[in-house]
Amino acid sequence: MLIDGYDLEVFTPPCDPGAVRYAARARLIRNISEVLPYLNATLQGAIYVPGAQALTWKQGGHHIAFHALEIATSNLEDREEAEKEIEDLIDLVNQTWERRSEITPDIRTRQRPTPMAIYKLLPNTNCRQCGEPTCFSFALKLAASLTRIAECAPLLETQCAVNLAALEAMINNAPANA
Numbered sequence: 610m611l612i613d614g615y616d617l618e619v620f621t622p623p624c625d626p627g628a629v630r631y632a633a634r635a636r637l638i639r640n641i642s643e644v645l646p647y648l649n650a651t652l653q654g655a656i657y658v659p660g661a662q663a664l665t666w667k668q669g670g671h672h673i674a675f676h677a678l679e680i681a682t683s684n685l686e687d688r689e690e691a692e693k694e695i696e697d698l699i700d701l702v703n704q705t706w707e708r709r710s711e712i713t714p715d716i717r718t719r720q721r722p723t724p725m726a727i728y729k730l731l732p733n734t735n736c737r738q739c740g741e742p743t744c745f746s747f748a749l750k751l752a753a754s755l756t757r758i759a760e761c762a763p764l765l766e767t768q769c770a771v772n773l774a775a776l777e778a779m780i781n782n783a784p785a786n787a
């Protein structure tokens with residue numbers, strides 16, 4: 610087990626005083642920088658910066674940051690959610706570390722695709738099947754990892770296979786320095 614102890618801090622982000630949402634950080638006892646390339650290889654949309662020993666990731670509306678001695682997350686409702694979210698992230702790190710012999714580590718820094726680059730690959734019919742009023746709204750959410758490609762049903766149809774493949778490659782495997 611890589612992480613076997615940490616101190617939890619739940620707080621209102623200093624950039625947003627009086628906010629009703631919270632942020633949390635786990636201060637780690639052991640350095641986890643060695644696991645970051647393995648997380649980079651397995652977490653969709655993660656951005657790894659080797660020089661800073663930092664990896665950021667967005668999931669479920671949370672902005673998450675893994676550092677050598679800290680894991681932080683944001684946009685939490687209360688302390689209970691903070692404790693659960695941090696526990697889940699600790700489990701993720703420990704499970705990834707246990708499986709590292711099965712994973713090829715990735716030290717590349719991916720570039721997050723822009724909403725416009727995503728939009729150009731969407732069907733552009735504004736059909737609303739994804740729940741968004743326009744394709745560009747969907748592109749904004751996808752760029753921020755707040756939705757999934759599969760929510761756009763028309764894109765999954767055969768005639769859109771080329772665009773779908775390009776979009777999946779852009780979202781999942783877009784190294785900036787490859």
Ligand code: SF4
Pocket residue numbers: 731732733734735736737738739740741742743744747748760761762763764
């Ligand atoms: S389902 Fe796809 S095509 Fe329809 S509005 Fe959403 S993104 Fe556009």
